[in-house]
Amino acid sequence: MSRVLVVRLDSDGDVLLAGPAVRAVAAGADEVIAVVGPRGRQAAGLLPGVDAVAVWRCAWVDAEPPPVTREDTAALVDALAALHADEAVVLTSFHQSPLPTALVLRLAGVPRITAASVDYPGSLLDVRLRPGDPALDATVDLPDDLPEAERALEIAERAGYPLPSGDDGRLAVTVDADARRDAADVLAAHDVTGDYVVLHPGASVPARAWSPHRAAEGVAALAEAGHRVVVTGAPGEVALTAEVAGRAGVDLGGRTRFGALAAVLAGARAVVVGNTGPAHLAAAVGVPVVSLFAPVVPPERWAPHGVRRILLGDQGAPCRGTRARNCPVPGHPCLDTVRGVDVVDAVARLINGE
Structure with a gap:
C-alpha cells in the first residue's frame, strides 16, 4: 500500500x-x-x-x-x-x-x-x-x-503521477449534502430564490481587495441593473459585508462555512471577487468569475483557472509584480479605477456567454 x-x-x-x-x-x-x-x-x-x-x-x-x-x-x-x-x-x-x-x-x-x-x-x-x-x-x-x-x-x-484519462485538469471540490443544505437554508432565510450574482469584497491580502466604497458601488450598480446581489464574507468580515451590501444587497457575511460558501457560489450566475481564495472556489464549482485582479502577482499564474473569466484592474499599475500585501500606491489605483458600471458590463458579458 x-x-x-x-x-x-x-x-x-x-x-x-x-x-x-x-x-x-x-x-x-x-x-x-x-x-x-x-x-x-x-x-x-x-x-x-x-x-x-x-x-x-x-x-x-x-x-x-x-x-x-x-x-x-x-x-x-x-x-x-x-x-x-x-x-x-x-x-x-x-x-x-x-x-x-x-x-x-x-x-x-x-x-x-x-x-x-x-x-x-x-x-x-x-x-x-x-x-x-x-x-x-x-x-x-x-x-x-x-x-x-x-x-x-x-x-x-x-513524480510519476499523470492525470488519469478523462480528467480535464480543472479545479474541483466536493460539496456534501450538509453544506448544500446549509447554503439553501441561509439563502431561503434571506428570501433569495432564483437567479443571483455574488460579490465577495474581502481578500486575505489587503492589496488585492477592491476598496469598500467601490464594492458598495458595485452592489448598487448590479442591483440597479436588475440583479439580485448576494454579498459573502468570512466571520471576520461581517462589518465589511454589511457596509458593502447596504440596502441593495443581501448580506451573508459570516453566515457560511467554507463548504456552504462553495454551494452558494455554485448557485450564482457569476461571481465578482478579488484575487483571493473564493475566486478559486468559484472556479472549482464552475461559475464564471469577474476577477478584480490587482497585479501585485502575475495574472498568468494566479487568475481563476479553467472557467470563463474577465479580469478587471490596471495590469500595468506601478504595483505590478511587487507581491505587496498592502497597496504601495496612494489611492489603490490598480483596482479603484474600476467602477460599478464596469462590473455590470462584465457580469452581463459572462452571463451572455461572451
Missing part, C-alpha cells in the same frame, strides 16, 4: 489550485494525505482524492510565521514520521524554495521526495524539476509563467 503526502503549505486558494495535482497523485496511490497550513485546511477538506489532512504551520511559508525552535521542529518531525509516508510531492510557487520542507521530510524518514527547485538540492530531493525562463536557460523544464494549477500538475507528473 502506497501512502503519499501532497504538501502545499499556503492558503485556501493555493490549496484549491493544487487540486488537479492531488487527483493525479490519488489516481496512482493507495492513500493521499494533504499536508497544508492552517490557512489551507478548509480547502483541503473539500478536495477530491484527499484521504486525510495534516496541518503544518510552516515558518518559511506562513504569512505570519512562527519562530523556528528545536523543540517545535523535533515535534514536527515526529508527527510527520508517524504518518509513515512512502513518498512526498512538494508543491511550491515560483518564489518559494522547497528545500527547508524537504529537509524536515527527510528527517521524518520520507524516502522519496519530488519538488521544483532553483537551488541545488543535494540529497534532499529524489526528483527535481528546474524552474526558470526557457528563453534564458535551455535546461529549464518548468517555465515560471505556467498557471499555478498547471505548475503543480507538472510536478506531480514528474
